[in-house]
Amino acid sequence: AAGVIQSPRHLIKEKRETATLKCYPIPRHDTVYWYQQGPGQDPQFLISFYEKMQSDKGSIPDRFSAQQFSDYHSELNMSSLELGDSALYFCASSLRGALSYEQYFGPGTRLTVT
Amino acid sequence: RKEVEQDPGPFNVPEGATVAFNCTYSNSASQSFFWYRQDCRKEPKLLMSVYSSGNEDGRFTAQLNRASQYISLLIRDSKLSDSATYLCVVDQTGANNLFFGTGTRLTVIP
Numbered sequence: 710a711a712g713v714i715q716s717p718r719h720l721i722k723e724k725r726e727t728a729t730l731k732c733y734p735i736p737r738h739d740t741v742y743w744y745q746q747g748p749g750q751d752p753q754f755l756i757s758f759y760e761k762m763q764s765d766k767g768s769i770p771d772r773f774s775a776q777q778f779s780d781y782h783s784e785l786n787m788s789s790l791e792l793g794d795s796a797l798y799f800c801a802s803s804l805r806g807a808l809s810y811e812q813y814f815g816p817g818t819r820l821t822v823t
Numbered sequence: 824r825k826e827v828e829q830d831p832g833p834f835n836v837p838e839g840a841t842v843a844f845n846c847t848y849s850n851s852a853s854q855s856f857f858w859y860r861q862d863c864r865k866e867p868k869l870l871m872s873v874y875s876s877g878n879e880d881g882r883f884t885a886q887l888n889r890a891s892q893y894i895s896l897l898i899r900d901s902k903l904s905d906s907a908t909y910l911c912v913v914d915q916t917g918a919n920n921l922f923f924g925t926g927t928r929l930t931v932i933p
Contacts, residue, residue, distance in 0.1 A: 754920045814867050
C-alpha cells in the first residue's frame with residue numbers, strides 16, 4: 710500500500726538559510742499534519758491542513774509557513790534557519806471522517822542546520 | 824506537566840514475557856487515543872487505536888479508562904522484534920492534533 714512520501718530525506722543548511730520540505734499524503738487522504746521531533750524528544754505538532762485550508766496550528770514558529778496544494782501535497786517553508794531547528798520533520802496524513810482519524814506518518818526529513 | 828505522561832522505562836524483558844505499559848492524559852475531554860511504536864530514527868508507526876471497550880490485535884491489547892484518564896498496552900509473548908519505543912498518543916482537542924507521550928523504551932532480550 711502507498712505510504713506518505715517526504716522529500717528530501719536529509720537536508721543540510723546553514724544558519725539564516727531557507728528550506729522547503731515536501732510531503733505527499735497517502736492517496737485519497739485529505740488532511741496533512743506536520744510534526745517536529747528534536748533529538749531525544751517526542752514529536753511536537755506544528756500545523757495541519759484539511760482540504761487545502763489551514764486546520765489547526767500548534768507550536769510552529771513565525772519563521773515557518775506551510776500550505777497544502779490542489780493535489781493535496783503540502784510544503785513546509787522554513788526561513789532564517791537557526792541551530793535549534795535541527796530536527797526530524799514528520800508529515801502525517803489522514804482521511805477525515807474515517808474511524809478515529811488515524812494518522813499515518815512519512816519517513817521524515819532530517820534537517821541539520823550548521 | 825505534560826499533557827500525556829508515560830514511564831520512560833527502559834523495560835528489559837526476556838522473550839516470551841508479558842509486559843504492560845501505562846499512560847495518563849490530562850484533558851478529560853480528550854477524544855481519541857492511540858499507541859504508536861517508533862524505532863530508532865524512524866517514523867512513528869500506528870500500532871493500534873484505543874477504544875472505550877478495549878481492543879485486541881493479536882498479542883497486543885489496549886485498554887482505556889476514561890474515569891481515571893489512563894490508557895494501557897499489554898504485549899503478550901514478547902518477540903525480539905517488539906523492541907522499540909512505544910508512544911502513547913492522545914487527540915486532546917478533537918481537532919486531531921496529536922499529543923505524544925515521551926515514549927516507553929522496550930528491549931526484548933533473547
